Amino acid sequence: MKAKTIKGNSTAEIKKAFETALEDGFTPTLAIVFLSITQDRVAICQLLEQKDIAIFGATTAGEFIDGEIGDESVVIMLLDIKKEHFKCVSFETGEEHTQDIAEKIGKTGLDTFKNPAFIIASGGISTDGEMIIRGIEKAVGPEVTIFGGMAGDDFTMTGTYVFSNGKYEITGLVALILDEDKVQLAGLATSGWQPVGTVRTITKSEGNVVYTIDDEPALDVVIKYMGINKNIDEWKEVIVNVGSEFPMQIQREGSEPVIRAPLFANKTDRSLVCAGSVPQGSKIRFSMAPDYNVIEKVIEECESLKENELSNAEALIMFSCKARHLSLGPMVSDEIDSVKNVWGAPMAGFFSYGEMGKATKGKHEFHNNTCSLVVLSEK
Structure with missing residues (x-):
């Protein structure tokens, strides 16, 4: 797996950065797209679709690559992961309960891979994130790996969306399902409150x-x-x-x-x-709220994760609560940079309205006011 990150404040800037990323023959198969609701996600998705790239996307309350925090911008992580090692799916909420949709995603994962892992993004301003965890667990079992975040809307509280190929305004769920026999995942969820x-x-x-x-x-x-x-x-x-x-x-x-x-x-x-x-x-x-000491704790936990679970990361994805951003202020950039530097791998992330991940002494579950990190490496 090879990963590259790009950013921009407009579709034109993203187009230019995307073209530059491909100049050395890099051929990504998957794009993780986090962007402001003010951006033209249809145009950006269509740009990626022209290169037959699968899309996992969410609107945000702020987005970042490494420690560079954007405001009403776009960040994209491009991955050249093998197509047979992942699948992107999306479901609109409609009349269905969130838990039922999540259960469908879990069943799709089991139908696709013997050992599926899930990275989830949820659209819809009042979605109950706990139901996402329960639905997937109902289908797959309590030991399933789940990371993700609730989409944002620049903190306007007017409407959040997730999106994928051909579906650009979903108020349900999008999922990146990974074959955990072929892609190693590790991660942590920590708060400090x-x-x-x-x-x-x-x-x-x-x-x-x-x-x-x-x-x-x-x-x-x-x-x-x-x-x-x-x-x-x-x-x-x-x-x-x-x-x-x-x-x-x-x-x-x-x-x-x-x-x-x-x-x-x-x-x-x-x-x-x-x-x-x-x-x-x-x-x-x-x-x-935590103070700077919490950043030191996050780094200690990341170093332990690197030592004990996944030493050579190829990509990092972070879901960090918007409330955490408001509370930590400029220090949140230090946290993002410090986490990235533990592995030295490309990172993309966004400020979310809720997070999914694994606490140090717990299982994968739904959190608020938390920094949730997922570390990826193709076997």
């Missing part, structure tokens, strides 16, 4: 919608926790602050807490819509 304050109880919830915490409207609880006027009208600002500075940690026996951050609030019933499921009865604690 520290729990603070008392333990609280989710007293009413349904899926990824939280209605009450300790029998109080969920929005009122988080506004009170932040010390903001209860009658504030800047709802988006409230949710941005909660998601980036005070996400909820669901406490779990025998495993690490999992973080859930609200995406937006309902002014009518004062509920919170999160990117993943928050079961009724869950015990939660709010969190405080």
